[in-house]
Amino acid sequence: MAKTGALDPRDRGGKAQPLLTVQNLRKHFPVRGGVLNRVKATVHAVDDVSFSVRKGETLGIVGESGCGKSTTARLLMQLIAPDEGTLIFDGDEVGATGGISVAAMRRQMQMVFQDSYSSLNPRMTMVDSIAYAPHMHGVPKRRAYEEAESLLAQVGLNPQQHARRYPHEMSGGQRQRVNIARALALEPRLVILDEAVSALDKSVEAQVLNLLRELKARFDLTYIFISHDLNVVEYVSDRVMVMYLGQVVESGPVEAIYRQPRHPYTRALLASKPSMDPDKRTTAMPLTGDPPNPIDPPSGCRFRTRCSYARDICAAAIPPLAPPMVDDGPAEHLVACVVPEAQEGRVLTHA
Amino acid sequence: MASDTTMAQPGTLAAPAAAFIAPAGYWKLVRRRLLRDKTTLFVTAMLVAIVFISLAAPWVTSYDPYQGSIMLRLKPIGTPGHWLGTDETGRDIWTRLCYGGRLSLLAGVVPVAVSLVVGSFLGIVAGFVGGRIGTLIMRTMDVFYAFPSILLAVAICGLLGNGLTNSIIALAVVFIPPMVRIAETVTAQTRQLDFVEAARAGGTSTMQIIRHHILSNVLGTILVYATSLISLSIILSAGLSFLGLGVTPPQAEWGLMLNSLRQAIYVQPYVAALPGLLIFVTSMCFNLMSDGLRGAMDVRLNR
Numbered sequence: 001m002a003k004t005g006a007l008d009p010r011d012r013g014g015k016a017q018p019l020l021t022v023q024n025l026r027k028h029f030p031v032r033g034g035v036l037n038r039v040k041a042t043v044h045a046v047d048d049v050s051f052s053v054r055k056g057e058t059l060g061i062v063g064e065s066g067c068g069k070s071t072t073a074r075l076l077m078q079l080i081a082p083d084e085g086t087l088i089f090d091g092d093e094v095g096a097t098g099g100i101s102v103a104a105m106r107r108q109m110q111m112v113f114q115d116s117y118s119s120l121n122p123r124m125t126m127v128d129s130i131a132y133a134p135h136m137h138g139v140p141k142r143r144a145y146e147e148a149e150s151l152l153a154q155v156g157l158n159p160q161q162h163a164r165r166y167p168h169e170m171s172g173g174q175r176q177r178v179n180i181a182r183a184l185a186l187e188p189r190l191v192i193l194d195e196a197v198s199a200l201d202k203s204v205e206a207q208v209l210n211l212l213r214e215l216k217a218r219f220d221l222t223y224i225f226i227s228h229d230l231n232v233v234e235y236v237s238d239r240v241m242v243m244y245l246g247q248v249v250e251s252g253p254v255e256a257i258y259r260q261p262r263h264p265y266t267r268a269l270l271a272s273k274p275s276m277d278p279d280k281r282t283t284a285m286p287l288t289g290d291p292p293n294p295i296d297p298p299s300g301c302r303f304r305t306r307c308s309y310a311r312d313i314c315a316a317a318i319p320p321l322a323p324p325m326v327d328d329g330p331a332e333h334l335v336a337c338v339v340p341e342a343q344e345g346r347v348l349t350h351a
Numbered sequence: 352m353a354s355d356t357t358m359a360q361p362g363t364l365a366a367p368a369a370a371f372i373a374p375a376g377y378w379k380l381v382r383r384r385l386l387r388d389k390t391t392l393f394v395t396a397m398l399v400a401i402v403f404i405s406l407a408a409p410w411v412t413s414y415d416p417y418q419g420s421i422m423l424r425l426k427p428i429g430t431p432g433h434w435l436g437t438d439e440t441g442r443d444i445w446t447r448l449c450y451g452g453r454l455s456l457l458a459g460v461v462p463v464a465v466s467l468v469v470g471s472f473l474g475i476v477a478g479f480v481g482g483r484i485g486t487l488i489m490r491t492m493d494v495f496y497a498f499p500s501i502l503l504a505v506a507i508c509g510l511l512g513n514g515l516t517n518s519i520i521a522l523a524v525v526f527i528p529p530m531v532r533i534a535e536t537v538t539a540q541t542r543q544l545d546f547v548e549a550a551r552a553g554g555t556s557t558m559q560i561i562r563h564h565i566l567s568n569v570l571g572t573i574l575v576y577a578t579s580l581i582s583l584s585i586i587l588s589a590g591l592s593f594l595g596l597g598v599t600p601p602q603a604e605w606g607l608m609l610n611s612l613r614q615a616i617y618v619q620p621y622v623a624a625l626p627g628l629l630i631f632v633t634s635m636c637f638n639l640m641s642d643g644l645r646g647a648m649d650v651r652l653n654r
Binding site for chain 2 (some may be wrong): 074077079103106107110111113114115118119120121122123124129132133136137179182183186
């Protein structure tokens with residue numbers, strides 16, 4: 001099963017070609033109501049999101065709850081149909097003629113969910129759950145179960161002890177290991193981890209994170225790591241994408257984003273991160289209020305209602321993702337802000 | 352948590368771990384848990400006995416269920432030759448009860464079985480597909496909820512005319528709406544759990560998801576509910592016969608027997624109570640069995 005070293009036979013474009021390219025992904029959810037069940041409003045869950053994931057990297061996606069992280073994940077898996085947008089998996093457009101089918105893409109792309117309990121069928125044992133998808137895809141039963149047991153061992157569980165257990169008989173950390181094993185059973189190349197460690201205890205979280213890192217090296221995986229936990233994202237990611245109200249506000253290499261955030265929202269987010277150094281601890285609230293309602297997002301820059309640098313130009317148009325105006329960092333650092341002072345984080349003298 | 356066991360090479364790990372463990376199977380586990388439950392075993396044995404005696408009625412009694420004797424009317428329990436006494440036309444009660452079990456059990460089980468199939472099909476479709484189809488199914492069922500169940504059964508029976516078949520149809524119609532509602536609720540709950548999405552992400556087709564992931568989680572609840580309906584069905588069908596809407600005399604059926612023996616309640620109260628007692632015991636057994644089944648099917652409860 002291990003594919004380390006040799007080039008993956010499914011690899012199409014070589015190392016330089018992004019594994020997944022997302023272009024202008026958009027999903028609006030209708031809000032129905034009234035007697036006739038008419039569409040009253042739309043939730044702008046994901047709006048014009050574009051990014052790419054390179055082979056072998058870990059792309060972190062951060063943002064507050066409700067910013068569209070999980071919707072993005074489900075759109076990528078095609079668990080919900082996007083309104084607009086193109087997915088290109090290793091050079092093949094997903095669902096297009098001459099491209100790759102959704103089913104074929106799903107075999108190479110798997111997902112681990114946040115809730116370890118509800119992601120497992122309560123009526124199936126651990127091996128049942130892991131072997132299920134490969135068996136459905138035509139792997140003989142016996143072999144599927146043997147591979148499931150070997151996968152259990154690879155995620156740190158003892159097959160003799162845990163294979164025939166039911167989800168309620170396992171701890172959260174153990175269940176999440178099983179969920180990871182199930183995702184790996186189809187031998188994917190890309191794994192989307194949607195808050196996969198967020199619900200775990202800190203010590204268990206660290207173990208699972210280390211496990212994820214080992215598995216990544218062993219199976220040549222690429223991760224999309226979605227989390228609201230800034231420390232964890234910094235630890236696992238190569239590149240980071242910051243989302244706010246369904247849009248990408250900043251993206252770039254993890255060091256650049258964490259050392260020199262260019263978007264006022266990213267800066268506020270990072271400032272809200274509890275510091276390990278007592279001298280640097282702050283009680284001042286970097287961000288006040290809740291994000292605006294995604295049903296009726298502000299015009300132009302969606303962050304402007306909470307941004308202290310906001311000015312007229314911010315309301316005029318949605319700022320495009322572009323290299324920072326005042327840059328000394330890497331070229332791939334992109335920020336969606338048009339106010340130079342905001343990008344620099346200059347302290348405002350007047351209110 | 353043994354996280355350090357993972358450090359070895361994957362190849363070497365797979366070899367010792369490959370001691371093939373056969374898939375346990377959910378129903379095997381349920382059976383094992385049932386066998387440990389004494390109460391459920393006992394009531395199930397009782398039910399098996401009742402069913403067996405009913406089916407074997409011609410062999411467990413030598414009397415004709417329809418042939419009475421004017422000389423032997425309303426004999427008490429313990430009469431030589433008629434150990435459970437006789438009814439108002441001198442027919443042997445034990446014989447009548449044995450033969451009556453056939454119709455009573457039939458009227459108890461068949462409506463439930465019909466509503467189980469139809470109801471869970473409609474309910475799973477409504478719960479899984481949702482949208483307009485779901486709304487259509489559920490609102491149609493709501494119409495039936497407007498009537499109390501016994502009234503609805505009486506009305507349908509009155510409409511179709513009396514007879515066993517019609518009372519079975521009436522009861523099936525009565526039981527379908529609650530069955531649909533339960534199936535729909537459980538399906539809708541199950542459908543939005545992450546493992547269904549995970550299965551879909553793993554390339555499982557909709558039919559396979561329903562068969563392997565929805566059904567296994569929904570069927571338990573529906574089955575338990577259905578067994579609890581059997582007792583209600585027996586009582587309702589007995590009630591219909593009692594009202595003269597179900598089985599017609601001189602056929603032997605517990606509800607009908609209760610009706611005709613009603614007039615003898617001051618003469619032979621114990622004999623008159625026998626069909627009622629049997630209805631009570633049988634429905635009680637079905638209820639207890641359904642309780643036991645629920646306990647055994649819920650793998651989350653430790654036994």
